[in-house]
Amino acid sequence: MTAPRDRNDSPAAVKPAILSVDDDPGVSRAVVRDLRRRYGEKYRIVRAQSGPDALDALREMKLRGQPVAILVADYRMPGMDGIQFLEQAMDLHPYARRVLLTAYADTDAAIDAINVVDLDHYLLKPWDPPEEKLYPVIDAQLEAWLCTEHRPITETKIVGHRWSARSSEVREFLARNQLPYRWYMSDEPEGARLLEAAGTDADHCPVVITAEGEALIEPTDAELAARVGLNTTPSKDFYDLIVIGGGPAGLGAAVYGASEGLRTVLVERTATGGQAGQSSRIENYLGFPDGVSGSQLADRARRQASKFGAEVITTRDVVGLEVRGAARTVRFADGDSLDAHTVIVATGVMYRRHPAPGIDDYTGRGVYYGSAMTEAARCANEDVYIVGGANSAGQAAVYLARTSRSVTIVVRAPSLEKSMSHYLIQQIENIENITVRSCSEVTSVAGDDHLERITLRNNATDTEETVDAQWLFLFIGAAPGTEWLDGVVVRDDRGYVVAGPDLAIDGGRPRGWPLERPPHHLETSVPGVFVAGDVHADSAKRVASAVGEGAMAVMLVHRYLAKP
Structure with a gap:
């Protein structure tokens, strides 16, 4: 039986890892030797001699976006045994297949581990000859791993709070600089795993993890630029x-x-x-x-x-x-x-700051100046309000209307005709889920940790209305x-x-x-x-x-x- 092939055979693809951890140097070298001989062409074989060292290696691979296919851990290791290691390792790489190396006397412990760490297989030592005792086990685990969804994320990753102003600024910075990234919320499982790998917690978000696996905790724009390949220093005087x-x-x-x-x-x-x-x-x-x-x-x-x-x-x-x-x-x-x-x-x-009470408190937490393209995916199937009557507001409305439940343009003028191009006005008139509220303005906003309500005033009728809204985009002139x-x-x-x-x-x-x-x-x-x-x-x-x-x-x- 031949070794399963990775789904991505490109030379540039990131090799999935098979990690072996054993405190006995002789056993460790023998495991890695046999694994490398059979699987080294398609998989990266990683060796560690203790549970903590192996966890450090797994954290680094997590940050770099390298997938881990199989974890092979010896049961009897001082300080942290194989079951304890696998229990922590599965928090970092939940899709990795887990194999426990045991002696015959430890079979009962291996069976118990099936329930503790969802063990996939236990392998008795010695495994000679590997063609009969080791490779069939690893082949089967690789076949099972390849059937799961575990594509590596090698671009820049951001972990942050959904309603964090700074997290929004970081996303906007990377997006506007044409730098691809993947967003993870800190309270979701993968976000939590990335925070653990970075050695921090949700109180120190946003965390940016570069494609090279470097974790930047609450970085400034300048720190971000320097780490993601942007030029920040002139070459001449x-x-x-x-x-x-x-x-x-x-x-x-x-x-x-x-x-x-x-x-x-x-x-x-x-x-x-x-x-x-x-x-x-x-x-x-x-x-x-x-x-x-x-x-x-x-x-x-x-x-x-x-x-x-x-x-x-x-x-x-x-x-x-x-x-x-x-x-x-x-x-x-x-x-x-x-x-x-x-x-x-x-x-x-620059867009002028909106004078309504509370606007500054919710900027980046439901209130955004521009940013329509960056935030569009997050306000899908929701009600969106846009303030402004120029082309930038109209273009944002047309774009957001593709996925939002409704888009309301709030404009102080009686119509859009004096400030917006004719072609945009025509488009807006033909999009069913866009509404224009003329002679109107936002007079206040409110909410708990993010925007939840806005108050609209109709200057023609001298009336006010408070509506539920989590998304307010401002395009209100320029300074x-x-x-x-x-x-x-x-x-x-x-x-x-x-x-x-x-x-x-x-x-x-x-x-x-x-x-x-x-x-x-x-x-x-x-x-x-x-x-x-x-x-x-x-x-x-x-x-x-x-x-x-x-x-x-x-x-x-x-x-x-x-x-x-």
């Missing part, structure tokens, strides 16, 4: 161009800057794509007649920029901009700084978040960056402009510092226009470099 912000404008600038030979680095605080990267489907972007998701568009643009040589660094928060002679210095929150000849500010906008530029470049009264001809006052000298020549079209009041995208005062707030401004800004950078 000086560049031709620093692009601040990784939305469509910043990505467009990075692509054109790098492709035209500029030493270019793009600095992003969270993830490339910006608000557009959170859109479930953009259907009016040139060249994509069937639409494209914001994350797909951002991923393609990021890879395109990298192909041309642009560096993309994440989890670096820009807090200041300084002029040092011909250099433009960008300061980071951690105290580091980076210099370049030129800078393009493409930081986009530029340019406080870090205060006193450096000219901004308008809403914080948007003013550039080019808009700097002029009554046809006179541009505000704050130090040179004789006029500023270039997208140049701010600081020569060599340009602006592109939604953060630009009076911008179009569309993906295509943002990409176009990013490309145009690079053209103007070349002009500046040729003649500052």
Whole structure:
């Protein structure tokens, strides 16, 4: 009889393990020798000489997502006997087949173990010849194991609480950075097994386990980025161009800057794509007649920029901009700084905070700013409320309506017509489970450990209604978040960056402009510092226009470099 083959014969597949634990070195070596000779090609044979050592190995394999097919444990071991070991091992790898090695005198104990640890087989020592006494037993156990569902999970794993704000942030961070992950709730069996393998408990969630098996307990975004393969440190001290912000404008600038030979680095605080990267489907972007998701568009643009040589660094928060002679210095929150000849500010906008009482208490626990794509699977067959009347709200509504029981769009305006694209309005009108509540707003939210109720006010009828709701997504306008530029470049009264001809006052000298020549079209009041995208005062707030401004800004950078 030949050894059963693993269901995945790919060379890249993770080999399932067969673990043998025995405190007698001679017996241990003999077991492993015989197992390796028969099964070593398709299975990883692991040897341990004590129960605690074997449990350590099993925890490591659990974190790495390596499946364990069979556990072979000697009954008589000091400190922790085979039954005690198998009892703890089954908490980590419940699908592994369990075999106990016993002497003839210990047969009764082996039989008792069938009930204690759900033993699959006990094997009397000695097992010579293995072809008659060992291999038939292992073959049968492998056949049984291969019939169970035990596919290894080798991507990043997150263990957390369902209604934890930080757990939600970690999922959002990985999703927006195009990093696959598997989510486990801490109060479910597999989540508990992973926490045990990581040496922690539910009080210290979220726990992120990398594909390499490293456990990160309550990690920051910077720690996550460094462990999952994102670039967080620039390779140079000086560049031709620093692009601040990784939305469509910043990505467009990075692509054109790098492709035209500029030493270019793009600095992003969270993830490339910006608000557009959170859109479930953009259907009016040139060249994509069937639409494209914001994350797909951002991923393609990021890879395109990298192909041309642009560096993309994440989890670096820009807090200041300084002029040092011909250099433009960008300061980071951690105290580091980076210099370049030129800078393009493409930081986009952020969703405004909702003023209703209780909103901040439930953010990440039923209340979400954006995040529709990340949370969609968790609100399937439930009632969802969306606040906002622009395209981002409409795209989220269409996406969530696929799986949710109902979607209600709450908008203060009498209709969606002034703020949303016509094609989206038409789609919404044709989706039966989407309702639009016009002239309405959310006035308060409530619940215990998560959102459970929201109060809606109809401003036209001056009435209020409290409804049951566990999911509230907010898309309520935008704020530029340019406080870090205060006193450096000219901004308008809403914080948007003013550039080019808009700097002029009554046809006179541009505000704050130090040179004789006029500023270039997208140049701010600081020569060599340009602006592109939604953060630009009076911008179009569309993906295509943002990409176009990013490309145009690079053209103007070349002009500046040729003649500052």
